[in-house]
Amino acid sequence: MTLAPRAVLVHRRTEYEELIAHHGTPGQAAFFLASRGRSVTEVEQRHGRQAEALARAAAAVPLDWRRTRVERADLPRFLFEPEDVVVVVGQDGLVANVAKYLDGQPVIGVDADPGRNPGVLVRHRADALAALLPAAAARSGARHLEERTMVEAVADDTQRLLALNEVYVGQPGHQTARYRLAVDGGTPEPQASSGVLVGTGTGATGWCRSAWLERGGPLALPPAAAPALAWFVREAWPSPSTGTAQVHGLLDAGGRLVLTVESDRLVAFGDGIEADALELSWGQSVRLGVAATRLRLMG
Template sequence: MKFERVIIIRDKTRLEQLIERFNSKAQAKFYIESSDGDFEFFEFEHNTFYESLSKVKNSINGILKYKVINRSFLPTYIFTENDLVLVIGQDGLVANTAKYVNGLPIIGINPDIERYDGILLKHSPKDLNSILKNVIKDSYEIKQVTMAKATLNDGQVLLAFNDFYIGADSHVSSRYSIEFNGQKEQQSSSGIIISTGAGSTGWLSSIFNMANNISEYYNSDINDCGTTLDWNDNKLVFVVREPFMSKMSQTNIGYGIITSNKKLKIESNMPTKGIIFSDGVESDFLNFNSGSIVEIGIADEKANLVI
């Protein structure tokens, strides 16, 4: 593959978001400090990010062309097969980017190793020059990550790097029918979580933590429950959160492993406020109201992280 330019994906810093909210840096500073907050923290974080971004640009100069785009433009930006994707920010930005780049290689840069865990951000700005030279020589390794795919009956599609949430968009009961492995039933719950291998140590693990805490309280002899998949496993895990038993709702389908031959099907019974969102980004969503049917399976495309 011949790369012609680097597309740098970034997000606004928290200081930039504060300035947008309060219209000026001075107003933002006044608000934070009047609440006994540490405004210098936001300034230091902001400056550290821009120092790293400057190092990234300097490393790319003389090797490839580059273009910087903001996270908000990801859903509409048209990537080409000659683009090399570079993400600088937090781990969640890598997950959000992977859904839109059609399998292009992604270099994750951690701009602030003192603050960010960097599970998906394996490189620092100082490493970038040598990484780019290796990529151009086609001397680099890729870590593939399986993604989930939600397909609505009207043709809309949404991908997830970590997980999907399917249910109501607020703290009310999610009502739907669920079909899996030859079984079908009506349910009322707090929604459904579908997790990839990459996401299995995140939101999914917190659900298992809750179940294990309850078991421990009652001195259960059952071994701790939990599921951790490899990132490239062609499997997904779903869990129904807090299913409610009633005359109109059942609780028999609560957990399962989705494979290429075993998909999950859900039909909404929510007149309004039904939603499907991915990777914890509530703005990245599909409406899921009465009449909507979604099928959850494994996405054909993989996320390709440069390691």
């Protein structure tokens, strides 16, 4: 017997919910905001728009489907199924947060606060889900599915990390990281820096773009669907024992950047989620490149 499709609604706690959780009551939350020159009204309104978008998304799920909700903080413990259609209700960054846990399931991004979010990855309104969900489940909407490149980091002890925007490798406290860097099997260069960024075309609008602008645009950043990555060494330090000859470049689908740790501890984390990181100790190596997994985003 074939299981009915399952709609997985992914969301995150709003600022208002975070304030209530921290301060205990709406009155205390309002007092806290007022003491810092802010009004609780705007925060409540954004919370209301998020709740309405979630309710509309839930109402659009066909009656014969299975359904569930998962909050962003619970994603590492949630088991996605092959038949899932993932509905991300929130900001663009929430799509990146969920992408690393998927394996080909289609994603529909719903903008919970139109006009406030850029809407690069959350492109739809909740009212459009009635048509989008059946098409995604039947894979009849395949021509509307945009495949976006992801980056992976694989350590020599088999730890693996996926990211939609970028992977950062460096010191957990953002102090000087020491390592040897090799590009596509070339000669390793000892380096001391603020860490290394390896990003996709999707990430080219974020952290990697900042590094790119600082360099004066030394290379063409890849498009979102291109099987290529851009990498940047942040603030490389020249010394008698460390070099700065290899500080940026592009990796194609078969290219690899290899870092061998020469610090007591480095970490690798993706899309800014430091709590979900690879732990790397002295002498370990981590390989970064284009991932076989791609995000399948409903256009």
